[in-house]
Amino acid sequence: MTGRPSPPPPPRAPAPYRPDLARVALVFVLLSLLALVLAPLLVHQRIDRLRDHVDFTVEPARGNVTEIQYYLARKMAALRGYMLTDDPRFLERYNQVALQERQVRDELRPMAQALGPDALRLFAHLDLLSDQWAERLASDPSTLLEAGAEPFVQAQLYDEMANTAAALDQALAAVSRDSRTVIREVERVYLRVTVVLVLLAVGAALVVGWIGHRVRVLGDEAGRALHEAHRLMEDRSRLLRGITHDVKNPLAAADGYAQLLELGIEPLSSRQTGWVAGLRRSLRGALGMIDDLLELDRAGSADIQLARQEVDLGMLLREVSADHSGAAEAAGHKLGVLVPDVPVRVSTDRGRVMQILSNLVGNAIKYTPAPGDIRLVADRIEDEGEGEWAVVQVRDNGPGIPPHEQERIFEEFHRLEPGEPGGHGVGLTISRRLASALGGRITVDSAPGEGSTFSLWLPPGGG
């Protein structure tokens, strides 16, 4: 086909859903609750670790140091007793106590690693002094009694060992104190965090509650508005049914009588014939208006019945063209059809598409000044991600429609020239509703003085 259309893009999917305030508040409450559950677990884990360290390492280590101090004193006392009395029982006691002291030091050694650098250094020093002490005495402390023994040096070594043990005890006391201070600090921070989390959770719960309340209130209002809208629609339909019965039928009867007069059963003067023709025109106009109103009401109802079938839009356009060729010719227009070689098939309601296109072609004929050029075009347009849309266009070279009017002409009873005969301003409203029921839509591309192109978009797969 020639002159491929460049229509506006087909309808797109609605904008993605964004989380609203209620969701954010709900997430906030959940996070606060999660934090309330996790915080005590983490804090207690940390406190338990510190307590275990104090209870199972620091305090037992302090006990060991006290024992070492005690054994040192006893060792020294035994040694003195031996040196004064030369009684071998003192020597025996000395050896026994020295063994116990070594055992306690061996117990303390692995713990010293976990007691911090100060304690580790002091323990290593104590170990060293003990080794020196042992070296001095060699295996037999009786050498102390011999000439050349140095009891004073030994006493000095003992003092240093006792001082180191005391310093080690103090270092361990400091470790214990520091750990307890940290425990208290962690507990204080935990308390504050808990208070803040509870306040946040309560705040967020209040926000959620308030939003829930607002949603309920708005939901109620929307429900009432919907109910009211249904009631008004119902009233409108009832009114239209009333018009049909009470106005349309008598008007049709009056038209029948006017027709009899026109047929000349009783001869009429030429003036009377003109009046009767005028009378019939008015009656047909009123009947047409009522038909349009009824059609508008039907197109507005939620349950438009659709009968889908496979439709070749090219063939359908030729039919529409044939139906309107007489009117187009009478109005002095050219009416042509442009379809691609490959059939444009779509699953849709044939009757509804005909109805829409008849209205669009009728308008083109009505609003284009003679001699006009009207074309009916069918094509397929690929839409990224959504597949191929079928598009049918009615193009004319009429007066065009100003941009600010291009949406308004689809509103009920809106016309560019309200006084102009031949319409009631509902055809496009009906067409757009039907198009939407078919899963498609109608768009217009026009500029004043450059004609108009009305496009009916039918979705891939028939909607």
Ligand code: ADP
């Ligand atoms: P009606 O034709 O009965 O007035 P429609 O709803 O079909 O009602 O059209 C609404 C208005 O849009 C028309 O009154 C006319 O002003 C304008 N319009 C529709 N089709 C065309 C067209 N092809 N060219 C120019 N104006 C148009």
